[in-house]
Amino acid sequence: xxxxxYSLLVAKPAGNLGWWPRAATGVIIVAVLWxxxxxxxxxxxxxxxxxxxIGDFLARMFPPNWAFLNKLVVPAIETVQxxxxxxxxxxxxxxxxxxxxxxxxxxxMVVFHxxxxxxxxxxxxxxxxxxxxxxxxxxxxxxxxxxALAVHGAxxxxxxxxESIEEIDQGPIEALRSTGAGPIQIIVFGVLPQVITAWIAVxxxxxxxxxxxxxxxxxxxxxxxxxxxxxxxxxxxYQDTATCILxxxxxxxxxxxxxxxxxxxxxxxxx
Amino acid sequence: xxKIRGLxxxxxxxxxxxxxxxxxxxxxxxxxLGPSGAGKSTLLRCINRLAEPTRGDIHIDGQLATSDAASLxxxxxxxAMIFQHYNVVPRLSVQKNVLTGRLGAxxxxxxxxxxxxxxxxxxxxxxxxxxxxxxxxxxRTDTLSGGQKQRVGIARALAQQPxxxxxxxxxxxxxxxxxxxxxQYLKQASRELGISVVCNLHQIEYAREFGERIVGVSxxxxxxxxxxxxxxxDVLHRIYPGxxxxxxxASSPAPRDVPAAVVHNFxxxxx
Numbered sequence: 001x002x003x004x005x006y007s008l009l010v011a012k013p014a015g016n017l018g019w020w021p022r023a024a025t026g027v028i029i030v031a032v033l034w035x036x037x038x039x040x041x042x043x044x045x046x047x048x049x050x051x052x053x054i055g056d057f058l059a060r061m062f063p064p065n066w067a068f069l070n071k072l073v074v075p076a077i078e079t080v081q082x083x084x085x086x087x088x089x090x091x092x093x094x095x096x097x098x099x100x101x102x103x104x105x106x107x108x109m110v111v112f113h114x115x116x117x118x119x120x121x122x123x124x125x126x127x128x129x130x131x132x133x134x135x136x137x138x139x140x141x142x143x144x145x146x147x148a149l150a151v152h153g154a155x156x157x158x159x160x161x162x163e164s165i166e167e168i169d170q171g172p173i174e175a176l177r178s179t180g181a182g183p184i185q186i187i188v189f190g191v192l193p194q195v196i197t198a199w200i201a202v203x204x205x206x207x208x209x210x211x212x213x214x215x216x217x218x219x220x221x222x223x224x225x226x227x228x229x230x231x232x233x234x235x236x237x238y239q240d241t242a243t244c245i246l247x248x249x250x251x252x253x254x255x256x257x258x259x260x261x262x263x264x265x266x267x268x269x270x271x
Numbered sequence: 272x273x274k275i276r277g278l279x280x281x282x283x284x285x286x287x288x289x290x291x292x293x294x295x296x297x298x299x300x301x302x303x304l305g306p307s308g309a310g311k312s313t314l315l316r317c318i319n320r321l322a323e324p325t326r327g328d329i330h331i332d333g334q335l336a337t338s339d340a341a342s343l344x345x346x347x348x349x350x351a352m353i354f355q356h357y358n359v360v361p362r363l364s365v366q367k368n369v370l371t372g373r374l375g376a377x378x379x380x381x382x383x384x385x386x387x388x389x390x391x392x393x394x395x396x397x398x399x400x401x402x403x404x405x406x407x408x409x410x411r412t413d414t415l416s417g418g419q420k421q422r423v424g425i426a427r428a429l430a431q432q433p434x435x436x437x438x439x440x441x442x443x444x445x446x447x448x449x450x451x452x453x454x455q456y457l458k459q460a461s462r463e464l465g466i467s468v469v470c471n472l473h474q475i476e477y478a479r480e481f482g483e484r485i486v487g488v489s490x491x492x493x494x495x496x497x498x499x500x501x502x503x504x505d506v507l508h509r510i511y512p513g514x515x516x517x518x519x520x521a522s523s524p525a526p527r528d529v530p531a532a533v534v535h536n537f538x539x540x541x542x
Contacts, residue, residue, distance in 0.1 A: 171358035175424075178319050179431055180347035180375025188383050189371050193362040 061242035068243045072228060076247055079224035082142050082217065083210040083255075086149025090210075091203060093154035094119075098161035099187060104173070105165060116162075123155025127213045131222040142223025149210045149217075156209075160202045161195070168194040200266050204259035211255045215248045225251075272297045272435060272467045273318060278327035280313050287313040289491040290327070295435070298465040300458055302472055302482030304502075306511055310491040311471040315437040318469070319350045332434055348375040351428035353457070355440040357420040359427070361413035365404060368412050368423050369395040372430030398426040402456050418449035425457055429464070436461065438470040442477065450474075454481050475507065 001008040013022055036042075099105050101115035127148045134144030168191060176190045218226025225244060232240035273295040280288040287310045295301050303311050316322035318329060320336065320343060329336045336346055351372065359368045373391040374382060381387070399405045402422035407415065412423060421441060428436050438457060442450035454470075458481055461468045472478050478485050479499045487495030487502075487510035494509045495502075 169358075169361075171354060171356050172360045174321060175352065175354060175358035175427070176371055176374065178321060178347055178350070178352040179372050179427070180344045181371065182344070182374075182379055185374045185379060185382055189363070189367075189374065190360060193360050196362070 057238065060238040063239065064242035064246055065237070065239035066243065068232075068237075068240045069247070072225060072244065072247050075218070075223075075225040075228050076251060078142055079214045079218075079226075079251065080211065082145045082149065082214040082222075082224050083207055085146045086153060086210045086214065087203065087207045089146060089150030090153030090157050090206065093150060094158035094161055097154075098158045098165065099191075101158060101162040102165035104168075104170060105187075105191070115158075119155045119158040119162075121155070122151050123159060125152065127152045127217065128220055131217050131220050135221050140221045140223075145214060145217040145222035145224060148222060149213060152213075153206050153210060157202060157206055161199060164195045164198040164202075165191060197266050201263045204263055208252075208255045208259045212252050215251070272299070272332060273469070274328075274330040275318070276328045278314070278317055278329065279325045280310075280317055280322060281325045287491055288317070288324075291488075291491075291493055293486060293493060295467050295469055297434075297467055298461070300461050300468045300470065300481065300483045302470050302478045302485045303488055304472055304475065304478045304482075304485055304495075304510060305488035306473060306513070309488045309510075311473075311488050312439050314488065315352070315439050315469060315471060318435075318437055319347055319352055321352075344375060348431065349433050350435045350437060351431040351433035353421070353424050353428050353436060353438040353441045355443045357417070357424045357444075359412045359420050359423050361411070363412055364408065365399065365410055365412050365415070365423055366392075366395060366408040369398055369426045369430050372398070372427040375431065394432070395426070395430050398429040399423075401429060401460055402426045416449075417445055418453055421445065421453050422456060425453070425460065429460055429466075433466060435467045435469065438468060440471050440473065443473065450477065451480075475502070478502070 013019060015021070097115050097118065100107070100111050101119060103112060106112040106115075130148035130151050131145055134147045138144050138147070172194070173186060173190045176186045181189065214224050214226075215229075216226045218224040218228065219230045221227070225248060229241060229244040229248075232238070232244060273293070275291060275293040278288055278291040278293075279286065291310075291314060293314075303314065305311050313322055317324045318331070318336075320338060323338060331346060332349065334346075336342075360371070363371075370387055370391065373387070373394065377387055377391050396405065396408065399408055402425050404419060404422055404426065407419065412420060415423065424441070436457070441457065442453050445453060454477060457468060457470070460466065470481070472482075479502060482499055485495070485497060485499060485502055486493055487506060489510050489512060495506045497506075
């Protein structure tokens with residue numbers, strides 16, 4: 001199709017139905033979007049009406065209350081502590097199971113599918129929901145946060161761990177088997193050396209994610225800096241809220257930077 | 272040392288081995304010669320039960336081989352294997368790769384913690400000395416060349432202090448000069464230590480040069496058994512049914528060179 005000195009270049013659809021299938025697809029997409037907009041009450045009019053309020057809210061946050069920083073030191077450190085133990089427990093939970101959930105090491109397919117489902121279920125439940133459950137079970141404080149991160153993280157780590165086991169070179173495993181090595185020896189000498197860098201990278205990434213999640217766990221009473229964030233909003237101390245958000249941003253950026261650097265260093269590979 | 276009777280192995284509908292009988296004497300260097308897909312690998316893998324035979328008996332050192340876990344480990348401790356793709360663990364040091372040959376003999380729990388008896392470390396070092404890689408002991412194995420990796424593979428096999436070594440196309444991925452060196456190390460070790468070697472090859476040239484006895488395998492059957500001198504054109508035709516007249520050693524006045532050309536064809540097919 002020519003438009004002045006320009007040409008529209010679109011490949012002709014394959015098949016003898018011409019443009020009809022594409023037109024139908026377009027109609028379906030529009031219909032689904034309209035239907036979803038009805039349900040979620042997407043309204044640009046409402047957004048436009050709300051803009052002044054958002055502006056007002058941001059104005060109240062400014063300038064951040066730097067004096068509040070003093071009170072945030074302890075919760076911020078607590079957040080890091082929650083993330084560390086959440087990651088470690090997740091690792092400990094995932095480690096024994098991931099070998100059973102790898103197609104090439106699992107003793108049989110029933111165990112394989114069962115373990116994969118365990119990972120799917122734990123990974124499928126959001127940390128906040130898990131935190132609510134654990135807060136109810138063990139009471140307010142950072143420990144239910146640790147447990148929530150551990151359970152959700154175990155699902156994610158287990159899935160990644162077992163997938164990286166499935167990608168390894170089978171040759172060395174076979175060689176070790178032929179020396180008469182036992183199953184754990186095969187894992188220690190044949191599997192772990194091949195997956196260790198991938199695992200450390202995933203662990204660091206998980207720690208980063210956990211830190212981000214730990215900042216919001218406080219909203220449901222599971223400790224850390226999120227508790228201060230929600231508290232300041234409930235008291236309409238928006239300048240304190242701004243300080244909290246800034247601290248969270250700095251923490252997440254620092255974790256991201258450090259974990260990226262560490263992963264790069266590990267990829268270069270020490271023994 | 273090895274006594275095989277009526278060995279049959281079926282993969283689904285495909286019969287890889289069709290009733291193979293074979294005897295291997297103590298200390299003998301036996302070459303199994305045949306084209307790709309003839310069943311050579313399957314034969315070796317049935318001997319150390321990396322593949323489970325469909326039918327037939329295998330006696331090793333007078334003992335009927337069975338598949339229960341305990342006797343399997345015992346069997347595999349006596350039978351070492353060398354692989355076409357070396358199957359060394361790339362991230363482990365050369366020394367540790369050789370030590371994995373001792374895994375069947377050392378205390379399991381200590382080996383998980385990377386603790387080895389000093390006498391086993393000495394055995395590993397001695398094996399490295401045999402393949403003249405002692406000065407590379409501390410290096411990571413993935414820094415070595417192909418020929419060196421295969422020498423590590425040989426050292427690992429020797430470290431098992433086996434009665435039998437199964438070598439599955441040990442030089443198929445190496446250039447001719449390196450191939451000779453590698454086969455020489457293997458043959459020398461077998462002669463000095465009195466280890467029986469069953470070595471799969473598809474290169475007629477090397478079979479003549481290194482085999483004390485040659486077994487020709489074609490389409491899952493043993494079609495020839497005899498010394499290198501008995502490996503005539505007629506026999507080669509039986510082992511390699513596809514050989515064309517122009518390529519036969521008979522048409523050439525220099526019989527040593529033409530098999531090399533034949534070899535070339537087959538190794539291309541293999542690659």
